[in-house]
Amino acid sequence: MMGHRQVEQAALFYEFSLEKHIPADHLLRSIDRFVDLEEIKRDLAPFYSNIGRPSIDPELMIRMLLIGYCFGIRSERRLCDEVHLNLADRWFCRLSLDGAVPDHSTFSKNRHGRFRQSDLFRRVFECVLRRCIEERLVGGEGFAVDASLIKADANRQKGIEGDKGLSPAAAGRAIDEYLAVLDDAAFGAATEVPPKFVSPSDPAARWTGAHGGQAFFAYSTNYLIDVENAIIIDVEATTAIRQAEVLAAKRMIERSLERFDLYPSRLLGDSGYGSAEMLAWLLYEHGIEPHVTVFDKSARTDGIFSRDDFTYDHTGDVYRCPDGKVLTTTGTLVNDGATMLYLASKRDCDRCALKLRCCPTQASRRMPHSIYEGARDMARQIARSWEGRTSRRLRKKIEMLFAHLKRILKLDRLRLRGPNGARDEFTLAATAQNIRKMAKLIPMPTPRLA
Incomplete structure (x- = not known):
């Protein structure tokens, strides 16, 4: 037998608690533990007048924006609709069942005004x-x-x-x-x-x-x-x-x-952060180990000796080529003072059997050397170590x-x-x-x- 038709009747009195209707494992309930905006409200006080029409509570707007970004709600119109209809959103925003939801245009007006003047979003992040x-x-x-x-x-x-x-x-x-x-x-x-x-x-x-x-x-x-x-x-x-x-x-x-x-x-x-200047800034100015891939375009694919084929002698401040000859420098800096050139002797290069593989189009071999080469060498050494391999994974x-x-x-x-x-x-x-x-x-x- 068909049951009686349900007729909507407005109750004279009712008792409803948002707290009881939010599941214990809901994401907003877990997030709410870490949202404390009392300090931010005090910081925003100077940006509001003591007279005139009361404004919308900035805490309500911040909580609504957090809901939007936590759940990927990109439209502020849709965000207002979601908060209006969703009980969990109302609970998180401290809105009662009959609490009014701000109009979407309020976010735009405050964003271009008080929020940017007070650097509000940076304060919330910090x-x-x-x-x-x-x-x-x-x-x-x-x-x-x-x-x-x-x-x-x-x-x-x-x-x-x-x-x-x-x-x-x-x-x-x-x-x-x-x-x-x-x-x-x-x-x-x-x-x-x-x-x-x-x-x-x-x-x-x-x-x-x-x-x-x-x-x-x-x-x-x-x-x-x-x-x-x-x-x-x-x-x-x-x-x-x-x-x-x-x-x-x-x-x-x-x-x-x-x-x-x-x-x-x-x-x-x-490697985007592996320039010599950046590595030196990390190591020499702040004492931070550079677990960074070195930005290096010295490798050759045409059969000519590349930079790795030359050995730098820190004690004598010279380079040695694959044939054992020495490349020295006069100390002249190029590239806005960031690079020092090391040159081989023309006499050594002319009678070297490896000239065609070293400097076939030049009278002698040149080797650029960054003034921050020490930081680059340290970054290369770290990259070859076990710690460097772990860092690449992390x-x-x-x-x-x-x-x-x-x-x-x-x-x-x-x-x-x-x-x-x-x-x-x-x-x-x-x-x-x-x-x-x-x-x-x-x-x-x-x-x-x-």
């Missing part, structure tokens, strides 16, 4: 990182650095040739931000080479074909991580070229030293973070434009990754039995 340090998830001995390209919100088909420049009538927030960073070594001043194409909607984004397929406009997100638990120590947004990424690595290392007293004993990195942890960023958090393309937009998105995504990592590594406390 607050979460400080909690990671307190929970002893940061070893502080080995760091790894790397960068990954993220597509900009710019149509590749509407780019204009770089040598033509932007139209004088071009205007907009992204244009203003581009003009503001022209002298920044992480963006406009990173290289004197003009880009092949420039995007009118986001001119700070760099045209790049680094992935081997179709070229596109992109920014670089730079991570400095602790290799013990893959906690992100710092994050920096730069233009998508290697010179800017090396500068970002230096900034992140110095900032971790200054703000958190983190003094790593070694740095792991690929370096994969940072690649896994980039894969998680793009595939799980859906940040394979930016939604905001300009350097500030890229900086905001990268910082919030790194914050979400650290929070999720803490939730994974630190188990929920077992409830006490009555």
Whole structure:
């Protein structure tokens, strides 16, 4: 027999507790343990007036943004709908069942105003990182650095040739931000080479074909991580070229030293960070062992003796060729004072039986020698050791973070434009990754039995 039809009736009184309806193993319940925004609210107080219409609680907006980046919700319109309908989201945001959810336009207004004026997202990131340090998830001995390209919100088909420049009538927030960073070594001043194409909607984004397929406009997100638990120590947004990424690595290392007293004993990195100047900066200025692949293009494939076939004598400050002859230097520096040339005797080269394999088109052999060659030799020695092989394996942890960023958090393309937009998105995504990592590594406390 068919049951009675259910007729909706409005109850006069009801009792409902969000706390009881959130599963004990829900990710938001685990994350909530590590979100403490009281200090940030105090820091934001000077940016709000004491009179006038009450504003939306900044803690509510931060918690909503953390939900969006933790669960890969890229649209703020959709984020508002999710918080409105999802009980777990309401519980995390401290909203009651009838609590009003802010309009999506509120995020944009605050992002371009109070949030950037107070550097809010950086404060949230450092607050979460400080909690990671307190929970002893940061070893502080080995760091790894790397960068990954993220597509900009710019149509590749509407780019204009770089040598033509932007139209004088071009205007907009992204244009203003581009003009503001022209002298920044992480963006406009990173290289004197003009880009092949420039995007009118986001001119700070760099045209790049680094992935081997179709070229596109992109920014670089730079991570400095602790290799013990893959906690992100710092994050920096730069233009998508290697010179800017090396500068970002230096900034992140110095900032971790200054703000958190983190003094790593070694740095792991690929050959993009293996220039002689960078290796010397690590070793001589900060005492950090360079577990970095040396950037070296001295290998030859045409049968001519390469650099490795020559032996450097540290005691006599000379090179010896494969035939045992000596290459000396006058001490003259070239390449802006970064390289010293060692020359063989023309008389030795003329009567040498190996001349055709050494310097067939030159009167004598020349050997460039970096003034930071000691740091390069140390990096090569580390790379051949057991510790170097271990470091190359641990370096994969940072690649896994980039894969998680793009595939799980859906940040394979930016939604905001300009350097500030890229900086905001990268910082919030790194914050979400650290929070999720803490939730994974630190188990929920077992409830006490009555």
